[in-house]
Amino acid sequence: MGKENLAAIDLGTNSCRILIADKNGKELHREAVTVKLGEGLQENNNFTAAAIKRGLDCLVHFSALMRSYNVAHYRAVTTASCRKAQNSAVFIQMAEEMSGIKLEVISAQEEALLNLQGAMYNVPRQAKYVLLYDLGGGSTEIILAENGETPKEIYTLSVPWGARTAAEAFDLTEYDENKAAVLEAEIKKYAEDFLLNSEFLRYLPQCFCVATSSTSLRLMSMIKKTGNYDKTAANGLSASTEEIDKQIDSIFKMNLIQLEQSPYIGENRAPIFIAACIIFRTIYKVLQIKELTASLSGAQEAIIRELEKTWQN
Numbered sequence: 001m002g003k004e005n006l007a008a009i010d011l012g013t014n015s016c017r018i019l020i021a022d023k024n025g026k027e028l029h030r031e032a033v034t035v036k037l038g039e040g041l042q043e044n045n046n047f048t049a050a051a052i053k054r055g056l057d058c059l060v061h062f063s064a065l066m067r068s069y070n071v072a073h074y075r076a077v078t079t080a081s082c083r084k085a086q087n088s089a090v091f092i093q094m095a096e097e098m099s100g101i102k103l104e105v106i107s108a109q110e111e112a113l114l115n116l117q118g119a120m121y122n123v124p125r126q127a128k129y130v131l132l133y134d135l136g137g138g139s140t141e142i143i144l145a146e147n148g149e150t151p152k153e154i155y156t157l158s159v160p161w162g163a164r165t166a167a168e169a170f171d172l173t174e175y176d177e178n179k180a181a182v183l184e185a186e187i188k189k190y191a192e193d194f195l196l197n198s199e200f201l202r203y204l205p206q207c208f209c210v211a212t213s214s215t216s217l218r219l220m221s222m223i224k225k226t227g228n229y230d231k232t233a234a235n236g237l238s239a240s241t242e243e244i245d246k247q248i249d250s251i252f253k254m255n256l257i258q259l260e261q262s263p264y265i266g267e268n269r270a271p272i273f274i275a276a277c278i279i280f281r282t283i284y285k286v287l288q289i290k291e292l293t294a295s296l297s298g299a300q301e302a303i304i305r306e307l308e309k310t311w312q313n
Helices: 047-066 080-084 086-100 108-122 163-169 177-198 202-206 214-222 241-252 255-260 268-285 297-310
Strands: 005-011 015-021 027-034 072-080 103-105 131-134 142-146 151-157 207-211 237-242 289-296
Touching: 005 047, 005 297, 015 047, 015 177, 015 297, 047 072, 072 297, 080 086, 080 103, 080 108, 080 241, 086 103, 086 142, 108 142, 108 151, 108 297, 131 202, 131 268, 142 177, 151 177, 163 268, 177 202, 202 207, 202 268, 207 214, 207 237, 207 241, 214 237, 214 241, 214 268, 214 289, 237 241, 241 268
Parallel strands: 005 072, 072 103, 131 207, 207 289
Antiparallel strands: 005 015, 015 027, 131 142, 142 151, 237 289
């Protein structure tokens, strides 16, 4: 059997994801591994030995997956943590030597655009504008664009805080009102900057608002009471920010053990989920968003689409 399938790898600060599809874009395999690459990064701007090992183990596993699925073309991108870590070049070289996977560090702007292009699966055609925010482990990208098959960027902002970096820096494993207020004030500065410089309120009445992150998918699962976290089932679900507020308020009352035991959150996500909810809520409140749609589709889908075009040409 000849090699003909496509793969997209997205290595973030907390998770590493792979999407394998056939040459027509049909999904064959999807997997996310919690690698915690950015664990401890906040302290000295370097990846720890343990984080590097987790990242390399995952990429070796993904490399074997690509071979088993006869992948002919792939693109592997990495984002905030590799933009920040002083030893990222060493890690990237080790990754290529051990797994054969060549990682490409992309800018915050390209990260936002890829997520937007992928999320277009969940954006109705009649919407004139689209706002997307992607809450990652190490940064949060906000992008406003004209809707269309190829969305036209109007304004992009990268917030240098994500769920993992904020949870560690602000010591927010469990909810604490004072610590939460400090993080909220920090995020608010960036969100207000976006609001002002993009003139977002002009676009809001005709804007479809979408969030690509497991935080949004988990919150939707909880609001819709699906029984557990199923990211595929949560893809494309919408809720009012009033409903999201109530859900977040109930999460803030949970201690770490309760967060770990929640079928929607779990052990891997629990230590960073409070910080994620604070970032998530602060952004939609400042931007005065009334309804949000969660999207599983993001950068990986956009990469697969790029590879499809290359294949067809």
